[in-house]
Amino acid sequence: MEATILIVDDDVSLCHALSEELTEVGYITHWVTNGDDAVDYVLGKSIDVMLLDLKMPNKDGFEVLKELEKYKLGCKIIVLTAYADVRSAVAAAKLGATDFINKPYDFDELLITIRKVMQSSSD
Numbered sequence: 001m002e003a004t005i006l007i008v009d010d011d012v013s014l015c016h017a018l019s020e021e022l023t024e025v026g027y028i029t030h031w032v033t034n035g036d037d038a039v040d041y042v043l044g045k046s047i048d049v050m051l052l053d054l055k056m057p058n059k060d061g062f063e064v065l066k067e068l069e070k071y072k073l074g075c076k077i078i079v080l081t082a083y084a085d086v087r088s089a090v091a092a093a094k095l096g097a098t099d100f101i102n103k104p105y106d107f108d109e110l111l112i113t114i115r116k117v118m119q120s121s122s123d
C-alpha cells in the first residue's frame, strides 16, 4: 500500500523537487504552498504524512499545527525547519509535530524519518 504525503511549503521549486523525489521512491504526493490550503487539504482528504514548512507568509507552520490540534487527525507531521533551529523544532513538537528535519533537507535522512513516523502510527 502506497503512503500519501502532503508537502506544504511556500517554495514552489522545493515542492516540485521533493514531490518528484518522493514519487520516484513510490509515494503518492500532493503539495500546497500555504497554510490555509494545507488545513483545507487535510480536513478534506486522508493523508499519512505531512511535510510542513515552518516559515511561510500569512499562516505559517506553527499556525497550521495549532489549527490542526483541534482535530484528531491520523496523519503524522514532520516539520521542515532551518538548520540548527532547535527551538522551533521543540515548539513544533509541543504543538503536535511528530518529528523534524533540517532544511536544506537530505533526502535519505528524510526517507528514514518518513518511515520512522509511519511505523510509530501503527502502535
Ligand SMILES: [Mg+2]
Binding pocket: 009, 010, 011, 053, 054, 055, 056
Ligand atoms: Mg518557507
